[in-house]
Amino acid sequence: MFDVPILRFGKPYDSMEKVDINHFETGETLARLHQATGAMVKMDLRKAQQSREALRQFSIDDLIEKCKKAADLYLNAELPCGTGKLTPEQFCNMQSATTGIPISLCAFNMRKNAYVLSHMGEVIDALTRGLPHEILSKGYGMESRGVMVSYQATTPILGAVLPSNSPGVHTLWLPAIPMQIGLMLKPGSQEFWTPYRITEAFFAAGIPREAISLYPGGHDVGGGLLSDAHRCMIFGSQQTVQQHAGNPRVSVHGPGFSKIILGDDLVDHWEDYLDTMVDSVAANGGRGCINCSSIYASRHTKEIAQAIAKKMSEIVPLPATDPKAILAASTTAGVAESVSNQIDEGLKDGYSTDVSAAFHGGNRIGKLGKSEYLLPTVIHCSSPEAKLANAEYMFPFTSVVECPQNQTIKAIGPTLVCTAITEDPKFSQQLLDAYNIDRLNIGRVKTVQLNWLQPHEGNLVEFLFRNRAFQNSPPPAH
Incomplete structure (x- = not known):
């Protein structure tokens, strides 16, 4: 058994409150998950800009290369998990033991997450429709057609209230890092394994620790992210969808039907x-x-x-x-x-x-x-x-x-x-x-056969950036 602490801007934080994570069938205690609070999240959100600044030390192209390295580490390496370490096989066993998902499907979802990380360059180009990367970094620049465009980040971090039902959903927040947007995540109570493992793979690949925070905890943690983060992603029921409908700060992922x-x-x-x-x-x-x-x-x-x-x-x-x-x-x-x-x-x-x-x-x-x-x-x-x-x-x-x-x-x-x-x-x-x-x-395409170069429930670039007017010279006379 090992402890899994909170990560505040990449630094482990021990909480007074911990919950035992047990094997759903045998009852064996596998880990102790430290619990954050909504107040802690709100406090850290005031310093969220440091996550973005840490990522802006690197170009988007550099961060894409680090994502590729992280993909290999996530899929193949022994990585820290709190005070313990897990091989890929041990990771799948742990995930299965708390979620009930068969080990073979845990491994399948690992490959899906790794695929998106390893193809991050193509994913970013698809989401931005080929926009030169420096335009996102600088905030403005010339398109290939000679037109000045500007994209302003709407938030220093992407908050996310994550589920426990399917480890494959984590593909949706991964592109934030190469776009120089930090992450503040509330992992699911049963499936915190994937966010922690991806985070450790990012760190081992050279992503600055300040870029990512993980806050396992109760409903108040999700409430803190949803109320105070400029942009937040949440996964939930149809009731959750209706609750946040029309809120431009929240991207809601509910039942697919x-x-x-x-x-x-x-x-x-x-x-x-x-x-x-x-x-x-x-x-x-x-x-x-x-x-x-x-x-x-x-x-x-x-x-x-x-x-x-x-x-x-x-x-x-x-x-x-x-x-x-x-x-x-x-x-x-x-x-x-x-x-x-x-x-x-x-x-x-x-x-x-x-x-x-x-x-x-x-x-x-x-x-x-x-x-x-x-x-x-x-x-x-x-x-x-x-x-x-x-x-x-x-x-x-x-x-x-x-x-x-x-x-x-x-x-x-x-x-x-x-x-x-x-x-x-x-x-x-x-x-x-x-x-x-x-x-x-x-045509003959299964509903589960997603092309990751296509947007899914909205375009993450359009959620995290806004297209606005920018001029650094007068327009032609007219």
Whole structure:
């Protein structure tokens, strides 16, 4: 067992208050996580400029190179974790032990984070649309077309209130460092492992320690970041999204409600796209906002639901050490039963049928040892009015919804990722014009197959910088 202290501008800080981090199944204490307070965060935010100044000692190109070095260290090196040290294998074991995520998926998410770090140059160029890096550093400069442009940082640091459900979400805040914006992070209570390991990889790669602060703690820590940081990212429920809607200082990442739409022109060939649908639902344990939560089609919906349910019935609880494991164990007593009860309540609306019930004997909760697992679930909805038509849960769950194509775009509601299986140019244009779709894939692209050179739930550059007017000479006479 070891201690994991708070990091205040890179310096370890021991707190009087600590919580034991236990193995969810055995109860063994793995680490002691020191607890920050909201008052501490507010105090440190007054000195946040020092994080940005520490990074501005280096050019953006230098910081990109350090990110590449950090990627290798994060993926392959033994790195400090508080007063202890963890190899990559030990890191995955620890993460699995507190989150219930299978070790193979912990390793998969490590590779995803490392990929973004190692390709940071391309990511920054994509987010800035090829803007010369010195324009972000200086605040102004000439574009290649000979036009003066100015980008002003809106904050010295990016605050982030991070979740515990999926280690892959950490890719979203990584580009702040090479853009010379510091980080002040509240890690998740179960999944603090990734922010700490990435931070140590950054330090070992030459990123100045003052650039990053980590504040594990209670809700008051997140409240301090959200109230006082000029720019903050938060991950949470639909209620969290609604709470911060319209606040330009907060970038909210909530449920994705990602969808697949089978167009009328290709729906008769739905069998050809079965693997695309199943993988979109179940990949990475079905825990992410980019997993497909609903599939819309105008016909064949019962057959589609039956085929997906049959295929996903092969996904069963396996030990976390099994390389074939997909399902994450429920780490909190009563949560699996509560989620299952919510689904059962939704089935009472007269529109919905649990197609998977025939494959798991009517019991949606599986057991392995002392652990409970929510088993893959497919619901057939005869109408988009069904309560479960646009539901989302953190396990392999999807609703197959029967809906006329001309009503589908409105019916799907807010959608983070939409994969449309269609070759109809008119319908494709309607999808391109739809305001309720964020990431749009047209063709055989799984909802989970993200191109990291594309913006995700907004463009981080536009969140951290503002484009403004700047002149250092009079304009041409006119």
